[in-house]
Amino acid sequence: MEDNRLKPYTPEPSASDGAASPLRFDFPTGNDPQSIRxxxxxxxxxxxxxxxxxxxxxxIGLDSIVGLIPVVGDIITAAMGSYLVWEARNLGVPKWKLxxxxxxxxxxxxxGSIPVVGDAFDLVYRSNTKNLKTVKKHLDKHHPQTRVIDQ
Structure with a gap:
């Protein structure tokens, strides 16, 4: 069985200069609920x-930082946040929750698109955290094997 946990990539020196490559992560690519979680x-x-x-x-995260770029930043972070909704759809989350x-x-x-006020708002309103909580509730109810005890 394949191990789908996040594992840091351990760099190996290259043959040419002996320098190590940057740190990378292997993200799970499966369609099973554990990988999606x-x-x-x-x-x-x-x-x-x-x-x-x-x-x-x-x-803070990229939502607050990229949101500082007028218009484009909010579009980018909305697209990235929509990825969570797309994955939730793949898990069978009800349409009203989507x-x-x-x-x-x-x-x-x-x-967030309002100048200055929106940037301050992005620091405190965490839509993606709330959306993750919604998906986790669905996973815990319908796919209990994915449940992880938070430390």
Missing amino acids: KRIEAMEMILERSFVLPGTNYR WQMMGRIGFDSAV
């Missing part, structure tokens, strides 16, 4: 909490 958790982490604001302990998830992304994008 890992992918959406990774996407949520990248979008919402992959960096720490300097001088604080507050975590609409709710898209509504969160739309609301985040609409308010």
